[in-house]
Structure formats: C-alpha cells, structure tokens
Amino acid sequence: MDLRIKSFDEYKEKYKQSVDNPDGFWDQIARSFIWRMPYHTVCEWNFEQPDVKWFLGGKLNITENCLDRHLEQRGNKLALIWEPNDPKERFVRWTYRELYEKVCEFANALKAQGIQKGDRVVVYMPMIPELTVAVLACARIGAVHSVVFAGFSAMAIADRVNDAQAKMIITADGLNRGAKQVPLKRVVDEALTHCSSVNKVIVYNCLDWSPNMAPGRDLWWHDAVNGMAKECPAEEMDSEDMLFILYTSGSTGKPKGVVHTHGGYMVYTAYTFQNVFQYEESDIYWCTADVGWITGHSYIVYGPLLSGATTLMFEGVPTWPDPGRFWQVCDKHSVNQFYTAPTAIRALMACGDDHVLSYSLDSIKVLGTVGEPINVEAWRWYHIHVGKERCPIVDTWWQTETGGIMISGLGNLSPMNPAHAGYPLPGIQPVLLDQEGNEIVENGVEGYLCIKHPWPSILRTTYGDHERCRVTYFSHYQGHYFTGDGAKRDENGMYRIIGRVDDVINVSGHRFGTAEIENAINSNKIAVESAVVGYPHDIKGQGIYAYVVCENIPEDQEVARAEIIETVVEHIGKIAKPEKIQFVSGLPKTRSGKIMRRILRKVAEGEPDKLGDTSTLLDPQIVEEIVSGAL
Ligand code: WTA
Numbered sequence: 001m002d003l004r005i006k007s008f009d010e011y012k013e014k015y016k017q018s019v020d021n022p023d024g025f026w027d028q029i030a031r032s033f034i035w036r037m038p039y040h041t042v043c044e045w046n047f048e049q050p051d052v053k054w055f056l057g058g059k060l061n062i063t064e065n066c067l068d069r070h071l072e073q074r075g076n077k078l079a080l081i082w083e084p085n086d087p088k089e090r091f092v093r094w095t096y097r098e099l100y101e102k103v104c105e106f107a108n109a110l111k112a113q114g115i116q117k118g119d120r121v122v123v124y125m126p127m128i129p130e131l132t133v134a135v136l137a138c139a140r141i142g143a144v145h146s147v148v149f150a151g152f153s154a155m156a157i158a159d160r161v162n163d164a165q166a167k168m169i170i171t172a173d174g175l176n177r178g179a180k181q182v183p184l185k186r187v188v189d190e191a192l193t194h195c196s197s198v199n200k201v202i203v204y205n206c207l208d209w210s211p212n213m214a215p216g217r218d219l220w221w222h223d224a225v226n227g228m229a230k231e232c233p234a235e236e237m238d239s240e241d242m243l244f245i246l247y248t249s250g251s252t253g254k255p256k257g258v259v260h261t262h263g264g265y266m267v268y269t270a271y272t273f274q275n276v277f278q279y280e281e282s283d284i285y286w287c288t289a290d291v292g293w294i295t296g297h298s299y300i301v302y303g304p305l306l307s308g309a310t311t312l313m314f315e316g317v318p319t320w321p322d323p324g325r326f327w328q329v330c331d332k333h334s335v336n337q338f339y340t341a342p343t344a345i346r347a348l349m350a351c352g353d354d355h356v357l358s359y360s361l362d363s364i365k366v367l368g369t370v371g372e373p374i375n376v377e378a379w380r381w382y383h384i385h386v387g388k389e390r391c392p393i394v395d396t397w398w399q400t401e402t403g404g405i406m407i408s409g410l411g412n413l414s415p416m417n418p419a420h421a422g423y424p425l426p427g428i429q430p431v432l433l434d435q436e437g438n439e440i441v442e443n444g445v446e447g448y449l450c451i452k453h454p455w456p457s458i459l460r461t462t463y464g465d466h467e468r469c470r471v472t473y474f475s476h477y478q479g480h481y482f483t484g485d486g487a488k489r490d491e492n493g494m495y496r497i498i499g500r501v502d503d504v505i506n507v508s509g510h511r512f513g514t515a516e517i518e519n520a521i522n523s524n525k526i527a528v529e530s531a532v533v534g535y536p537h538d539i540k541g542q543g544i545y546a547y548v549v550c551e552n553i554p555e556d557q558e559v560a561r562a563e564i565i566e567t568v569v570e571h572i573g574k575i576a577k578p579e580k581i582q583f584v585s586g587l588p589k590t591r592s593g594k595i596m597r598r599i600l601r602k603v604a605e606g607e608p609d610k611l612g613d614t615s616t617l618l619d620p621q622i623v624e625e626i627v628s629g630a631l
Contacts, residue, residue: 001032001307003274008413011426018426019453025427026054026456030267033306034069035060036236039263045454047481049466050474053240054264054456061234062243062266063140066305067100068234078310081284082129083329085176085316091333092129096308099133104232106130106137109224113168113200117142117235120164120245122198124148124157124188126175127315130204130221131291132301134170139243139262142235146245146257149292150175150182152573154190156255160247163257164463165197170221173209178320185211239263245463246294248400249513250472251484251503257463258294258400264456265298265403266306272404272425273303276394277366278411283336284363286312288326288344293510294400295370298457299339303404318344323351327359327386338386339368339396342378343508346539349381356385366411368394371509372541373497379418397421397497399483400511401473403457406430407495420496429453432489437477448501449487450480503597505534505542512576514597517544520571521578526550526560531587531595532578535604543579545604547626553583580604580631586622588614599623603630 005011018025023042030039039058045051070077075097082092094102115121121143125131131147138145146164148157161169169192174183185203189212192198203211204221213219237243243265245257279285285304289295291313304311312333318326318340326348330338348355367387374382374395383393393416396408406428407421414422424430432440432447440447451458458481462469476482486498500506503514514532521530529549537543546564554560561581568576588596602611608627614620 003271014426033065047474052454055239058239059236062262063136064234070096070308074308081312083314101230102133103136105225105228105230106133107140107232108228115143120144120166121168122146122161122166124171140234144242147292151575154187155571157191158194161195168200170202172204172206173211174207178317237262249511253515253519258459259461260403268404268457269298269303270306274307275410276405276408277337284310285337286335287339324355327356331359334363337366341371341509342374345378345382367391370396372506376418395421401459420494422494427455444491446488449483449485508540520568524567533601533604545580546578547584589618
C-alpha cells in the first residue's frame with residue numbers, strides 16, 4: 001500500500017483532483033486498506049451542526065490494518081524500536097509478529113477484566129513500548145482509549161476520567177525522565193479518590209517500586225497477561241465508531257475531549273505519514289513526541305504502523321545524560337526520518353554546536369518539526385547542523401482536532417522556505433478570512449486560518465458536549481472549520497502560521513487555555529482574581545505570565561509566588577507553571593467588566609509604550625501600576 005506521491009508535479013495534480021472531486025480522491029486511497037465490509041458512501045457532511053461522516057457503512061478494525069495485514073510480508077520486519085531513558089540500558093526491538101502477539105495478549109487481558117466495546121480506558125503511562133501495546137489493545141477490542149500525558153497532575157487526571165466516565169486506568173509504578181523518576185501510581189491513587197467510574201487499574205512494573213495496590217481494584221500488568229492467548233480476533237467496528245478521546249485545552253476553563261473515529265483517522269494518518277516523511281520500506285523513522293499528545297498518537301503509533309513502518313519510541317529527554325542524546329540515538333539506530341519540536345531544537349541550540357557536531361547523522365533523509373511556529377534562527381541551525389544542508393525540513397502544521405498533518409512540505413519534493421509550513425496536503429482546503437469572515441483570495445495576505453471542506457480525520461465532536469464543538473470550531477465563520485490560528489499566505493501561495501488568535505498559549509508546543517490556568521490560580525486563597533497571558537520565551541516559544549490580583553499585595557512575594565505555582569502544579573501539572581507572577585491590585589477592565597488582555601500582553605512582552613488606546617478603561621491608573629511593576 002504505497003500511497004506516496006513522488007514528485008511536486010504529481011502533488012499539484014493530486015491536489016487539483018482532491019479539490020475537484022474529494023470523494024473520488026479519498027475513495028482511491030481508502031481502497032488500499034482492509035475493510036471487513038466496504039463503505040457505501042465516501043463522505044456526508046455539514047459544518048452547521050456539525051455532522052461529518054466518512055466511509056459510511058464501512059466495517060473495519062484499525063489494528064487489523066496496523067498489524068494483521070503486515071504479518072504475511074512483514075512479520076519479521078521491525079515494527080517498534082524502543083530506546084530507553086538510560087543509554088546504558090538495553091533497547092527493545094519488536095517485529096510486527098511480536099507486536100501483534102503482545103497486543104492480542106493484552107487485549108485478551110482487558111476483556112478478562114471486563115472491558116467491552118465502547119468502554120473508555122484512560123492510559124497514564126511512561127514512554128515505554130507497553131504504552132503502544134495498551135493503546136492498540138484498546139482499539140482491538142473496540143474500547144475507547146484516552147491517553148493522558150504522564151506530566152499531568154492527579155486533579156487533571158480526575159477531570160479527564162470523570163468527563164470520559166472511564167472504567168479503567170492503565171498506568172505504571174513510575175517513570176524515568178532524565179536523571180529523575182516520577183511516581184505515576186501514587187498520582188493515579190490520588191486522582192482516584194475523586195473518581196467513581198473506575199473499577200480496575202492495571203499497573204506495569206517499570207521501576208520495581210512496590211506501590212500500594214488496592215485489593216480487588218489494582219492488578220499488575222504481568223499478572224493480567226499471565227496465561228492469555230496471543231491471538232485475539234479484532235472487534236468489528238463501524239467507520240464512525242469512536243477510536244479515541246484526547247483532551248486538549250481551549251479558550252474556556254475545562255479541557256475538551258476531542259473525538260476521533262476508526263475509519264477516517266486511519267486513512268488520513270497513513271496517507272499523511274507516507275507522504276510528508278516520504279517513508280520508504282526499509283527506513284527507520286523517529287518521532288520524539290510523547291504518545292500523550294496527538295503527535296504521538298498519529299505519528300508514533302498509528303500512521304507508521306498502518307504503513308508497515310519501523311517506528312522508534314524514546315523514553316528519555318533531549319538533554320540527558322548530555323545534549324547530544326538525540327543525535328547519538330539517530331546514529332545508533334540509523335534513523336532516516338527525524339521529527340521533533342522547535343522548543344527541543346532551541347534548547348539544544350542553546351547548549352552549543354559541539355554536541356551535534358560529534359555525530360555523523362549520515363542516515364537522516366528528512367527532518368520535521370511540529371507544534372509551534374519555528375523561528376528562522378532555529379530552522380537554520382537544524383538545517384545546517386542536523387540536516388548538514390542536505391536534508392529537507394518539513395514544517396508540519398496541524399492540531400489535535402485535525403488528527404493529522406494539514407499543511408506541510410512533502411519530504412524533498414516541495415520547495416522550502418524557512419518558518420513556512422508551505423502548501424496544504426491533498427484534500428485540505430485552507431482559506432484566510434478577514435475580521436468580517438470574508439475570504440481573502442489573493443496572495444501576500446494575512447488572516448484567520450479556516451478550512452472549508454472536511455478531511456477524513458477532522459474531529460467528530462467534543463466528548464459529551466457536541467454544542468461545545470459547534471461553538472468552538474464551526475460558529476465563528478459560517479460553513480468553515482475555524483482553527484484558532486492566524487496565518488499569512490505569501491506571493492507563492494505558501495502558508496506561514498503566525499500563532500493562536502484565541503486565548504490559548506503554546507508553551508513548548510503544549511497548549512493551555514488561559515482560563516484553565518486562571519481557574520487554578522483563583523483557587524488559591526491569595527488570589528482574588530487573575531489574568532494569564534503568553535509572552536515570547538527564547539526556548540519555550542511562549543512563557544506564562546500571570547497577573548494576580550490580591551486584596552493586599554503579599555509582603556513576602558517569593559513565598560506567595562511559590563504557593564501560586566504549587567496550586568497550578570496541583571491542578572494541571574508542572575508543565576503549566578507560570579514563569580512570571582506579578583501581584584497587582586486590579587486588572588485593566590473595560591466599563592463592561594471585560595479584561596483588556598491586549599494591554600496585559602503588551603506589558604508582558606516588554607512593550608509598555610505600545611499599549612494603544614486606554615481611554616475606555618474603567619480605571620486607567622491601574623495600567624501605570626502594572627507597567628511600573630512589570631517583571
Ligand atoms: C500550533 C499539535 C506553527 C498551532 C500537532 C496549532 C503550529 C496548535 C505548528 C495545535 C506549526 C502546530 N507551525 N504552529 N508547524 N504545528 N502549531 O493540538 O497554533 O497540540 O493550532 O497539535 O499548535 O496544537 P496541538
């Protein structure tokens with residue numbers, strides 16, 4: 001099932017076909033997968049309700065396409081390489097047959113524990129191969145996985161478990177991250193004091209830590225799989241049955257559960273994986289993301305395995321034991337495609353060139369980035385020192401909600417322009433809209449980035465709250481999916497993503513809603529009210545700047561700051577720690593009580609001379625206080 005486009009001219013041709021006849025275009029691609037029963041209709045949709053369905057009537061199981069169908073020809077091919085946190089520890093290599101057997105075995109264990117089709121299972125695990133097994137085993141029996149990134153706090157887990165009404169959590173005693181170890185089971189135990197839907201917890205023994213095991217509720221992974229058969233027939237799923245829920249932050253306080261389904265997600269992730277990375281049969285592909293984010297779902301697990309690729313999974317961090325770790329792993333496993341985040345590139349760039357120059361990196365053919373805009377300086381460093389000026393860089397723009405890559409170069413086929421994501425993939429019809437929602441058709445313009453036709457892996461709903469899905473993505477501009485990003489289109493029609501235009505902050509490629517962090521801060525008794533904005537940060541892309549209103553400005557501000565940070569860590573996790581906290585006696589508000597975030601952003605950005613008009617404020621004096629106390 002080679003789905004690859006092989007030249008830029010072919011791309012242009014395919015793109016045109018995909019716009020002229022989207023159904024015919026996707027039908028051709030979808031046919032190459034295994035369907036238990038063929039679909040009768042390619043797509044039915046409206047963006048008003050919204051109601052989008054792909055491959056209607058089709059019956060399949062995505063894991064049959066990831067595993068079973070490769071067994072004959074690729075049974076002995078490596079499916080997964082796992083590189084541990086500690087370079088002195090042994091790595092793991094599983095063939096497609098081995099992965100198949102492990103998934104079946106664990107799928108049988110899930111069934112034995114009472115998990116059935118449609119049940120939700122939360123996965124809170126380290127970046128170990130069993131995480132991939134857990135995810136695929138859920139999909140195999142038709143259970144809905146919801147992976148929660150292992151950096152989230154107990155309260156964040158509880159919110160997600162409760163929203164999804166999950167029946168089970170799969171976790172581990174703890175995880176390794178660089179020189180540190182983190183106790184996962186303890187966090188899960190704490191979360192479970194707030195959840196009533198969970199009746200089973202399966203624990204993988206990663207660190208030999210002997211955590212507390214609640215009798216009747218908790219059981220070890222190795223006991224759960226003991227005696228289980230290594231064959232497990234895949235559950236027959238409808239194309240539109242739910243495959244997974246992945247929670248992501250939006251502009252309101254509560255994270256939303258983005259829902260993806262079996263059929264469309266399968267077709268789109270495989271198609272984009274092969275084309276963007278120009279994956280060839282014997283290549284070794286490495287994406288450094290965590291499976292807890294959409295990038296890991298689509299481009300560590302599903303896209304590569306659907307394509308019969310060898311996918312590398314890494315447990316550790318880029319800077320441990322030293323900042324050459326990524327490059328050492330690339331050389332060690334002869335990695336051909338390397339996909340990472342701009343924040344990692346900037347962090348490594350700051351550690352000096354020596355760490356990268358001591359590795360050959362000969363095997364690399366394609367480099368990729370994802371998660372946030374890449375600045376030209378980081379792009380050049382990546383291009384020169386990692387790609388040795390011979391490898392293309394694919395700057396891939398997409399979102400949790402889009403399921404797969406939307407705008408990007410295709411390996412070495414497409415023209416490159418630093419910091420530009422480039423051209424839309426076939427099947428993707430981006431448009432730029434102005435304030436009033438009119439389409440700006442010419443080039444050399446800037447606007448709100450929207451998509452005007454569905455693609456197979458567009459989100460179907462937000463779990464348990466369809467209205468929220470409609471309001472967030474489909475109500476701003478009628479007949480369009482609104483991305484929340486602003487973008488430019490240059491004279492050649494290439495897209496450059498500018499960043500979020502809503503109240504979402506992108507810290508090291510991780511999304512947080514400002515309201516989500518404000519809610520956490522406000523739960524601390526020090527805070528009367530708060531406002532959170534992003535500001536430019538050299539390594540993280542954006543840092544979190546919090547303005548905290550107090551009745552009396554605390555005498556010991558350091559202690560108060562530490563307390564606020566602690567509260568945020570408790571509610572969300574360490575990844576959401578505010579970098580700067582300024583205590584203030586009030587916030588700039590309009591007469592109708594709306595916080596003027598524009599002003600707060602300018603102060604945080606260090607541009608207090610560019611505040612613009614402040615005459616409509618209720619209390620203009622507060623601005624002086626904020627400017628003079630800026631951090
Ligand atoms: C941003 C990550 C610029 C963007 C796959 C988007 C990017 C949000 C890029 C989605 C890119 C992602 N260039 N910005 N190549 N890729 N973004 O849901 O603001 O974690 O809306 O999905 O990240 O983040 P999410």
